[in-house]
Amino acid sequence: MTKHSFFRKKPGVVGLLSAAGTVATIASIAGLAGQLSWVxxxxxxxxxxxFVTLVVVATALVATRSYRLAGLxxxxxxxxxxxxxxxxxxxxxxxxxxxxxxxxxLINVHSSNTDHAAVLAGIKRHDPDFVLIQEVNxxxxxxxxxxxxxxxxVVSKPREDNFGMVLLSKDAPLDSNILDVGNIGVPTILxxxxxxxxxxxxxxTHTLPPxxxxxxxxxxxxxAEIPRVTAGLDAPVVVLxxxxxxxxxxxFRKLIRESGLRDASRGHGxxxxxxxHLFPMLIPIDHCLYSSGIKILDKEIGGRNGSDHYPVIVDFSLLGPQPD
Structure with missing residues (x-):
């Protein structure tokens, strides 16, 4: 029995493929209207x-000769x-x-994570100049x-919920503050x-989950308040x-547009x-943004450390005036 004849004898397969493709299509379009509803x-x-779902569905529908659906x-x-x-x-x-x-x-350690050794080993392995650690109790x-x-x-604001934060650095800061961006009640370190x-x-900074x-x-x-904060700074900024x-x-796109910040992921995929813990549903929600005056040299994702987040590591340099 050929593959085509198998599908022709199994109309239920076409229905299931169509249903999967329709759900992915509706969700694809819905995601373009995020300003209308949090859902x-x-x-x-x-x-x-x-993308993966629709490619698989379209390919299978071609095998059934359902070309219109495959095209859609x-x-x-x-x-x-x-x-x-x-x-x-x-x-x-x-x-x-x-x-x-x-x-x-940037490391979101997950407050209930007890694998301190894995997190500390990751920091020692990458040896960054600055470490922003979130969900610190x-x-x-x-x-x-x-x-x-x-x-x-150390600039530290530990909390027993999921919004404690610590900034570690090899060099001493000139100044540091704990902000409440947007009057949400969670700390932001500057x-x-x-x-x-x-x-x-x-x-x-660490926003509430939607x-x-x-x-x-x-x-x-x-x-929406991050652009106001960064606009008041008198030097370049890296946002983590x-x-x-x-x-x-x-x-997110509104934040980028209104702040003039750039997404360090651009060019890195x-x-x-x-x-x-749920590989098929992995999404990028841990970010590095940066302003004019900063050049991103590299960006990578770290390994597992017991948390539900992977670390983010960014290499950057400061830009000065062009030499005469």
């Missing part, structure tokens, strides 16, 4: 999954592919002389004392540094954090970070 915005995060689902797969490919396109380079390379690491704060000799400078005569900021309409509104307000949104979300 629609949730649909924006799974572009890679929609292929078109929707192309829509998702275009959105995904944007992350593989780099941003234009900014002129200016580069300072020495620096690195920053008192137990995690004490565990981080093990690397205090390497990171003697620290100013000066290296080789060039000043810059590290801003670490698990309901109220939390979604607070997350959106938090994201679990933003609980993906690059395809309306609210889809680098998924959460949830580590």
């Amino acid at each position: 629609l915005d949730l649909a924006s995060h799974f572009r890679v999954q929609y 689902f292929s078109a929707m797969a192309l829509l998702n592919l275009v959105l995904v490919l944007q992350l593989y396109m780099g941003t234009p380079s900014e002129p200016g002389s580069q300072g020495r390379p620096l690195s920053a690491m 008192q137990r995690w704060s004490e565990a981080l004392n093990a690397i205090k000799d390497r990171y003697p400078h 620290a100013k540094f000066a290296l080789d005569g060039r000043a810059f900021f590290i801003l670490g 698990v309901g309409s109220e939390y979604a509104r607070m997350r959106d307000r938090h994201l 954090g679990d933003l609980n949104t993906s690059p395809w979300s309306y609210h 889809v680098q998924t970070t959460w949830p580590t």
Whole structure:
């Protein structure tokens, strides 16, 4: 029996394929209207999954000679592919002389994670200049004392919920503050540094997860306030954090548009970070954004460390005036 005749004798297979393709199509379109509803915005995060599903469905429908449906689902797969490919396109380079390379690491440790050794080993292996650690409670704060000799400078706001935060650095900050961006009630760390005569900021922030309409509104307000914070800074800034949104979300794109910040993922592709225990549903929600005056040299995702998030490691340098 040929493959084509198998499918012709199994009309239920075509129905199942059509149903899967229809769901992926509806979700693909819904994700474009995230400004209308937090539920629609949730649909924006799974572009890679929609693309894979639609390609598989369209290919199988070609085998059944259901060419119209295959064409429709292929078109929707192309829509998702275009959105995904944007992350593989780099941003234009900014002129200016580069300072020495620096690195920053973002780790959402998950407050209930007890594998301190794995997290500490990852930090030691990558040896970044700055480490922003999120979901830090008192137990995690004490565990981080093990690397205090390497990171003697600490800006700390531990909490027993999922929104404690610590910034570790090898060099002392000129200044540091704990902010409440958007009056949400969760801390944001802002620290100013000066290296080789060039000043810059590290801003670490963690939004609420959009698990309901109220939390979604607070997350959106938090994201909407970040441009106001960065606009008031007198030096370039690197923004690190679990933003609980993906690059395809309306609210993420609005943040980029209104702040003038750039997404460090551009040119590095889809680098998924959460949830580590559910591979087919992995999406990129842990981010590095940066302003003019910063050049991204590399961006990578770290390994497992007991958390439901993968770490993010970014290499960057400060840009100075072009030499005469």
